[in-house]
Amino acid sequence: MKKYEQDFIEKINYIVNTDKYQRLKVFIHHGKTSIYEHSLDVAYHCYEYAKNKKNYNLDDLVLAALFHDYYLYDWHDKKKYNRKGLHGFTHPKTSVLNAIRDFNINKNVQKIMISHMFPLTLFHIPTSKEGWILSFFDKKCALKETFCKKKYN
Ligand SMILES: [Fe+2]
Numbered sequence: 645m646k647k648y649e650q651d652f653i654e655k656i657n658y659i660v661n662t663d664k665y666q667r668l669k670v671f672i673h674h675g676k677t678s679i680y681e682h683s684l685d686v687a688y689h690c691y692e693y694a695k696n697k698k699n700y701n702l703d704d705l706v707l708a709a710l711f712h713d714y715y716l717y718d719w720h721d722k723k724k725y726n727r728k729g730l731h732g733f734t735h736p737k738t739s740v741l742n743a744i745r746d747f748n749i750n751k752n753v754q755k756i757m758i759s760h761m762f763p764l765t766l767f768h769i770p771t772s773k774e775g776w777i778l779s780f781f782d783k784k785c786a787l788k789e790t791f792c793k794k795k796y797n
């Protein structure tokens with residue numbers, strides 16, 4: 645794991661170190677990056693951006709970032725995981741439902757997560773600062789992962 649600030653580690657450890665969350669390591673997301681690495685990277689970017697700003701719900705933002713892609717299947721393997729609907733449109737909802745089931749996330753975290761694919765999911769426009777920040781850093785990290793040939797740390 646790359647070197648993270650202690651405060652960030654304390655915020656995420658009780659989730660990231662569970663067997664349930666560790667499952668994200670086996671699913672590749674973009675390029676050579678697992679969903680686990682992607683989610684931690686997005687969470688850290690969100691944390692870094694918002695940690696010293698007033699009026700941000702930092703805990704909910706970090707949680708939403710950790711769970712935004714908690715859909716728990718390999719979206720490249722269309723035969724094995726024959727989902728109803730296109731992954732890009734459906735996975736925010738799937739991730740919310742999985743995170744409620746496994747970690748009982750609160751309503752605000754759900755709300756931040758559900759709009760992270762905007763503008764692809766036109767009907768789920770971010771409704772909070774945290775929602776916009778997650779959507780922005782998710783795209784930034786995904787672009788880096790897709791176009792970076794070498795796996796980044
Ligand atoms: Fe996503």
Ligand SMILES: [Fe+2]
Nearest residue numbers: 682712713782
């Ligand atoms: Fe993502």
